[in-house]
Amino acid sequence: MKLQKLLSYLHSLFSHEGENPEITSIENDNRKVKDGSLFVCIKGYTVDGHDFAQSAVENGAAAVIAERELDLPVPVIVVRDSSRAMAVLADAFYGHPTQKLRLIGITGTNGKTTTSHLLEKIFEDRHEKTGLIGTMYTKIADKVYETKNTTPDSVTLQKAFHEMTEASVSTAIMEVSSHALELGRVHGCDYDIAVFTNLTQDHLDFHKTMDRYKQAKSLFFSQLGNAYIENRPKYAVLNADDEATEDFIKATAATVVTYGIDNEADIRAKDLKIDANGTSFILTAGKEERYIQLKLIGKFSVYNVLSAIAASLCAGNDIDDTIKSIEKIKGVAGRFELVTANQAFPVIVDYAHTPDSLENVLKTVAEFAEKKIFVIVGCGGDRDKTKRPIMAEIACNLATDPIFTSDNPRSEDAAQILRDMEAGVAGKEYLVIEDRRQAIIHAVSKAEEGDVILIAGKGHETYQLVGDEVLHFDDREEAEKAIRSRFGTV
Ligand SMILES: CC(=O)N[C@H]1[C@@H](OP(=O)(O)OP(=O)(O)OC[C@H]2O[C@@H](n3ccc(=O)[nH]c3=O)[C@H](O)[C@@H]2O)O[C@H](CO)[C@@H](O)[C@@H]1O[C@H](C)C(=O)N[C@@H](C)C(=O)N[C@H](CCC(=O)O)C(=O)O
Ligand SMILES: Nc1ncnc2c1ncn2[C@@H]1O[C@H](COP(=O)(O)OP(=O)(O)OP(=O)(O)O)[C@@H](O)[C@H]1O
Ligand SMILES: N[C@H](CCC[C@H](N)C(=O)O)C(=O)O
Ligand SMILES: [Mg+2]
Numbered sequence: 001m002k003l004q005k006l007l008s009y010l011h012s013l014f015s016h017e018g019e020n021p022e023i024t025s026i027e028n029d030n031r032k033v034k035d036g037s038l039f040v041c042i043k044g045y046t047v048d049g050h051d052f053a054q055s056a057v058e059n060g061a062a063a064v065i066a067e068r069e070l071d072l073p074v075p076v077i078v079v080r081d082s083s084r085a086m087a088v089l090a091d092a093f094y095g096h097p098t099q100k101l102r103l104i105g106i107t108g109t110n111g112k113t114t115t116s117h118l119l120e121k122i123f124e125d126r127h128e129k130t131g132l133i134g135t136m137y138t139k140i141a142d143k144v145y146e147t148k149n150t151t152p153d154s155v156t157l158q159k160a161f162h163e164m165t166e167a168s169v170s171t172a173i174m175e176v177s178s179h180a181l182e183l184g185r186v187h188g189c190d191y192d193i194a195v196f197t198n199l200t201q202d203h204l205d206f207h208k209t210m211d212r213y214k215q216a217k218s219l220f221f222s223q224l225g226n227a228y229i230e231n232r233p234k235y236a237v238l239n240a241d242d243e244a245t246e247d248f249i250k251a252t253a254a255t256v257v258t259y260g261i262d263n264e265a266d267i268r269a270k271d272l273k274i275d276a277n278g279t280s281f282i283l284t285a286g287k288e289e290r291y292i293q294l295k296l297i298g299k300f301s302v303y304n305v306l307s308a309i310a311a312s313l314c315a316g317n318d319i320d321d322t323i324k325s326i327e328k329i330k331g332v333a334g335r336f337e338l339v340t341a342n343q344a345f346p347v348i349v350d351y352a353h354t355p356d357s358l359e360n361v362l363k364t365v366a367e368f369a370e371k372k373i374f375v376i377v378g379c380g381g382d383r384d385k386t387k388r389p390i391m392a393e394i395a396c397n398l399a400t401d402p403i404f405t406s407d408n409p410r411s412e413d414a415a416q417i418l419r420d421m422e423a424g425v426a427g428k429e430y431l432v433i434e435d436r437r438q439a440i441i442h443a444v445s446k447a448e449e450g451d452v453i454l455i456a457g458k459g460h461e462t463y464q465l466v467g468d469e470v471l472h473f474d475d476r477e478e479a480e481k482a483i484r485s486r487f488g489t490v
Contacts, residue, residue: 001093003063006038007077009092010085019075021062026093026155028086035060038093040086040155041067049082065089083184087154091188097161098190101131101169104311105176105189107220108197108239110357111304112150112175115197117332118308122317123171125325131164133157134175136333136460141167151180154188161189171315178203178216186223193314194220194254195237195307199244200356205384214244221252228253235314237307240265257314259306261299267310269302276346276368283323285313290323295330298364300357334459336361339476341483344449349475351459353380353407355390358456362398371450374443375399377457378436379421381412381465388417389424396428399454401446403431405439407457408465436464437478444482455479 004020024036030052033039039056041049041064053064053072063075065085070076079085091098104119106112113135120139123130132139135150140163151157151174164172176194180186199214207213224234236252238245240260249256259267269281269292279297283290283306294305305326312322331337339347348365352358358377365373375395379388395402404421406414418432433439443453455475458464464473 003038003075006089006092009088010079012079016075016077019063021075023062023093026086026090027056027061028153028155030056030059030061033059033061035062037061038063038065038089040065040082040089041070042082042086043067083154084187087158087184087187090155090158094158094162095165096188096190097158097165098172098188100165101161102171102193102315103161103189103191104171104173104193104195104315105186105191105220106173106195106197106307107176107178107181107217108195109200109202109354110352110360111197111300111307112177113351114301114332114335115195115304115308115311116173116175118304118326118329119173119311121329122308122312122322122325123173123315125328126317126321128171129167129169131160131167131169131172132174133160133172140164141169143167149177149180150175151177151185153185157185158188176220178213179206181219182207182216186220191220191224191234192232193235193237193311194224194252195311196221196239196242196245196248197303197307198239198242198356200354201384201387201390202354203384204386205382214247217244218247218251221248221254224252224254226253233314235311237310237314239303239307240268241303255314257310259303259310261302261306265306267306267313269306272299272302274298274364274367283309285309285319288319290319292323293327295327297336298360298367300360300364301336334461334476336364337459337476339479339483341480342487342489343444343447343483345447345451345453347444347447347453347455347479347483349455349459349479351457351461352377353457355387355394358391359394359398361454361456362394365452365454366398369450369452372401372447372452373399374401374403374447374451374453376403376405376436376439376443376453376455378405378407379417379457380408381410381414381417383410385420388420389422391424392421392430393424393428396425396430401431401443402429403433403439403443405433405436406464406466407436408461408463409467410465411467414466436473436475440475440478441482441485444479444486453479
């Protein structure tokens with residue numbers, strides 16, 4: 001696309017008349033620039049992209065978007081907010097791909113990854129090609145790509161959506177993080193269905209208060225827009241049991257569909273029965289009633305299932321087809337994932353890394369644990385510090401044998417993170433084993449029939465972030481090794 005055509009999408013009051021080179025790509029990293037790229041200077045948390053503009057031009061950039069004048073031998077377009085401009089330009093450059101897809105976004109403190117995989121299964125069972133963008137990876141039809149973010153930057157996003165349209169994907173499902181909403185990463189994404197899971201404590205290192213965290217989430221629903229477009233309804237699928245929902249109802253002009261268990265809701269579950277093999281309940285959807293038997297375990301899983309059913313119905317899918325798909329799902333990697341070697345007690349790996357998720361998952365374990373509950377849990381470094389003593393207290397209150405260990409210390413001192421956790425459990429009984437592998441070995445060596453071991457916080461992760469190092473570490477592998485070393489291999 002020609003530069004001037006691309007710039008016209010900014011609808012700037014002030015013209016950018018000048019050279020008009022062909023733009024071959026949009027980049028915000030000089031190391032990815034090729035001949036004809038438009039380089040966007042982004043002021044980051046670590047470095048300032050403006051410092052790489054010269055290098056970007058040497059790599060072939062044909063023009064630069066910046067927030068200040070730069071002395072370069074190519075057109076430099078100065079804008080007030082280069083991130084905002086980047087989102088507009090990326091959407092235009094790739095031909096507004098989300099306007100050609102059914103786009104379902106999921107936001108909330110917990111349940112986004114799980115619910116996105118439930119929806120992926122529903123649409124794949126309808127023989128639709130799907131795309132999925134989230135914590136674990138970016139998937140375009142049957143190709144899977146690694147990701148650094150749950151919700152990537154706008155260029156990465158629009159490029160992925162464009163590739164989805166090229167691959168005949170009809171439904172894209174994505175996790176929408178509060179960081180992304182706050183930072184404008186999803187500007188240009190035209191959502192058809194916006195799902196809210198829940199709002200509990202996390203990311204206060206970034207949002208500082210729960211109110212601002214809620215405000216960030218609220219942007220998702222207000223940005224669905226006010227227009228009512230023929231044959232393009234927009235839906236806000238909201239959790240009737242979460243108090244933030246009333247704020248989101250106020251924020252959105254979209255059609256509201258509620259789901260829940262405790263309060264009146266459009267899509268509701270009652271008579272829940274939970275055991276180690278799954279969860280059953282009676283679903284009511286308008287005048288329809290269905291008995292549902294999930295392989296998934298726990299009340300929190302029912303919330304995820306209800307939100308997925310609601311979103312599926314908003315997309316026009318049949319309720320019985322939707323239920324058939326949901327009932328087949330065994331689980332999502334690292335979410336209440338059973339490690340079975342040849343041990344006499346369940347060993348569960350779960351991604352719970354917030355107070356609410358840890359409480360939910362421990363309460364679920366308590367539904368079927370006959371004797372001891374071992375929980376191995378730590379807290380990530382360079383993340384919300386205030387949750388550390390709270391999570392430790394939850395572990396001590398809901399498990400018989402809490403063991404505090406390392407998660408991803410990142411740039412922090414692992415021992416200090418553990419001390420922050422211990423600040424919440426003075427006088428309580430617990431163990432501290434800083435080495436995660438040793439913590440797992442200890443629990444496996446002590447557990448007996450009737451006990452349950454929960455290894456929480458890392459779930460699907462196959463790494464441990466220590467300083468700048470990315471070490472291989474997979475809770476599931478470590479648990480299986482510990483089990484086989486105690487019980488032998490069959
Ligand atoms: C704190 C934060 O959000 N950081 C994000 C940010 O990194 P940053 O600001 O440090 O970027 P930077 O390194 O300063 O670079 C600034 C600019 O200079 C450019 N640059 C940089 C170096 C260079 O040599 N050349 C160059 O051109 C960069 O491409 C960038 O445009 O921009 C990066 C590129 O888009 C993101 O990958 C990175 O996310 C990091 C990995 C991160 O951990 N983010 C977390 C906080 C986050 O966003 N989490 C949410 C929620 C997670 C969840 O709950 O699941 C998420 O959506 O992932
Ligand atoms: N609806 C829910 N309510 C509360 N806890 C939940 C819910 N769904 C899942 N959990 C718990 O939260 C953990 C994380 O679930 P999931 O990965 O689906 O959340 P997420 O929103 O994608 O998290 P993140 O923001 O870290 O990507 C699960 O391992 C489980 O312990
Ligand atoms: N085990 C991870 C889970 C959180 C990852 C993701 N939600 C984020 O905040 O980056 C940690 O606490 O380090
Ligand atoms: Mg996730």
